[in-house]
Amino acid sequence: xxxxxxxxxxxxxxxxxxxxxxxxxxxxxxxxxxxxxxxxxxxxxxxxxxxxxxxxxxxxxxxxxxxxxxxxxxxxxxxxxxxxxxxxxxxxxxxxxxxxxxxxxxxxxxxxxxxxxxxxxxxxxxxxxxxxxxxxxxxxxxxxxxxxxxxxxxxxxxxxxxxxxxxxxxxxxxxxxxxxxxxxxxxxxxxxxxxxxxxxxxxxxxxxxxxxxxxxxxxxxxxxxxxxxxxxxxxxxxxxxxxxxxxxxxxxxxxxxxxxxxxxxxxxxxxxxxxxxxxxxxxxxxxxxxxxxxxxxxxxxxxxxxxxxxxxxxxxxxxxxxxxxxxxxxxxxxxxxxxxxxxxxxxxxxxxxxxxxxx
Ligand SMILES: Cc1cc2nc3c(=O)[nH]c(=O)nc-3n(C[C@H](O)[C@H](O)[C@H](O)COP(=O)(O)O)c2cc1C
Numbered sequence: 001x002x003x004x005x006x007x008x009x010x011x012x013x014x015x016x017x018x019x020x021x022x023x024x025x026x027x028x029x030x031x032x033x034x035x036x037x038x039x040x041x042x043x044x045x046x047x048x049x050x051x052x053x054x055x056x057x058x059x060x061x062x063x064x065x066x067x068x069x070x071x072x073x074x075x076x077x078x079x080x081x082x083x084x085x086x087x088x089x090x091x092x093x094x095x096x097x098x099x100x101x102x103x104x105x106x107x108x109x110x111x112x113x114x115x116x117x118x119x120x121x122x123x124x125x126x127x128x129x130x131x132x133x134x135x136x137x138x139x140x141x142x143x144x145x146x147x148x149x150x151x152x153x154x155x156x157x158x159x160x161x162x163x164x165x166x167x168x169x170x171x172x173x174x175x176x177x178x179x180x181x182x183x184x185x186x187x188x189x190x191x192x193x194x195x196x197x198x199x200x201x202x203x204x205x206x207x208x209x210x211x212x213x214x215x216x217x218x219x220x221x222x223x224x225x226x227x228x229x230x231x232x233x234x235x236x237x238x239x240x241x242x243x244x245x246x247x248x249x250x251x252x253x254x255x256x257x258x259x260x261x262x263x264x265x266x267x268x269x270x271x272x273x274x275x276x277x278x279x280x281x282x283x284x285x286x287x288x289x290x291x292x293x294x295x296x297x298x299x300x301x302x303x304x305x306x307x308x309x310x311x312x313x314x315x316x317x318x319x320x321x322x323x324x325x326x327x328x329x330x331x332x333x334x335x336x337x338x339x340x341x342x343x344x345x346x347x348x349x350x351x352x353x354x355x356x357x358x359x
Contacts, residue, residue, distance in 0.1 A: 003344045004063065005054050007090035007111040007121075011128060015056045022347045023063040031068060032354040034149070039336060040187060040225050040252060040313060045070040045149035047336035048326060048350055050343045051255060051317050052076045052155035052189060052229060053123070057135075058142030065150045068350035069343065071315075071336050073255075074142065076127050076155040076191045077135045079176035084128035086275045093264055095120040095288035101232065104263040105284070107272040116345035117321045120288025122264050124273050127157065127194070132179045139183040153227065154185035157194050158213070166209070169197040174216040181224050189227040190217060190251075193258035204230040207242050214250035226251040227313065231258040232292040240296075244303050253313025255338065256296045259283025286319060286341035293318020294328060301333045321346065323356035 002021025005014055014020075034045040049071030055061045056075050064072045092108040099105065099120055107122065114121065129135065139154055146152055156179075158172035173190065180188050190213065192204035203209050210228075217226065228247045233240045247254055262284045266272045273279040297316040304312050313336075316329035321342030329337040343349050 001346055001348070004060070004347055005056075005090075005344050007088065010087050011056075011084040011089055011125060018056065019060050019063050023060070023067060026066045027068075027348075027351065029351070032351065033357065034354060035357075036149075037336075039071060039151060042151055042186065043149050044151055044336070046350060046354055047071065047330070048353055049073070049151070049336070049338050051315070051338035051340050052191065053340050054344050058138045058145070061142045061152060062145045064343075065145070065147070067347050068354060070149060070350070071151050071153070071338065073153040073155050073189060073338070074139055074185070076129070076157050077132070077176070077180065078127065078129035078157060078159045079132060079172055079179055080129070080159060081131040082127065082129040082159060085124050085126040085273070085279065088273070089125045090121055090123050091264070091272065093120045093122050093262075093284060093288065095284070097288070098291045099260055099262055099284045099288040101234065101260050102262060104265060106267060107264040109272075114345060116286060116342055118287050120284050120286045121341055122262070122273075122282040122284050123259065124279055124282040127191070136179060136183050139185055143184055151187070152185060153187045153189050154180050154183060155189040155191055155229065156180040157191040160195050160197055164197060166197050166212075170209075170212045170216050173213045174220050177217040178220045181221050185224070187225045187227060188221060189229055189255060190214075191229045191258075193229060193231045202231060204228075204243060205239060207239065207246065210243060211246045211250075214246060218250055227253050227255050227315065229255045229258055231256070232260055232289075232296055235295075240299060241303055244300065248307075248309055248312055252311070253315070253335070254300060255315040255317055256300060257289070257293050257318045259285045260289045260292055287321055288319070290319025290325060293320075294332070297329055297332045297334050305333070321349070323353045326353050
């Protein structure tokens, strides 16, 4: 099947002319029975959809709804225009099984040879964004197409700039949250898998920064529910429970996981993605990280149950490429499941899941 995001084309080409393949038109077959459920008080046809990333704009989001994906996240936006990393942005990785944080993998530019049920990919975009004026207008246009049973989450983040103070970075998250809320999106998602200021690592690896951002966003978002996108934490890492505590205090739930960072080289051991040396490390996703998504979902659900956080929403993400994978996440008790890589390569994934009737 033709992926709806064409990795052989530039990000801008995809943004202007996508989605491609079957996603460009509506399915001709009748819809199988849906798996009705409820998400943050809203009805959902099926607790399944596409997470932040592959749905670049409202054209992609509305196509996803047409193809049966109910819970779709509009790609992470910023409070200012931001460029994309140089092409290519998606390549196949020779994962040979499960990928662990910091692994070294050999990349392969032949994205057409991907078997998405088995291989991994790396994506390296740098979280590009159109200007707020453009994405706000586009989100509003997309929301007009949202029918009951379908849902849009809008993902956002702040932008780290040279010489910025901690306070300015936190403020940029709050400013962007306000711009996102003003679109009327029913739920917001803040991306915490982005660089910290003044400290190593990602925001979700640091309790103080995470807390400061959530406190700053709280008054700005009003009654609009907020989810927090977090990455994978190693089992011996003590942060997740503390992090979940502050998310519980200041937001409505989590989406986990984001990609897993690994080194991707060519056959000779040289960085395969062109440009800045930071691109030696890039985010692995797809089947190769399914183990990590399932493990995090299980650990988050254990905390949620032990603390009796009934209203705390959990979206399981990572390596879902078949109806069986969806069922494995749902069996852990999560509220919903999302698939980025699996959906990109199989636009029929939501229909396959409905047909398999994994309720
Ligand atoms: C093309 C692509 C772009 C992505 N961009 C974002 C993004 O902008 N924000 C974000 O929070 N996650 C982003 N992600 C990560 C996905 O939301 C997801 O967490 C990750 O890919 C793991 O899911 P998967 O194994 O189903 O691909 C992106 C993933 C892909 C494949």
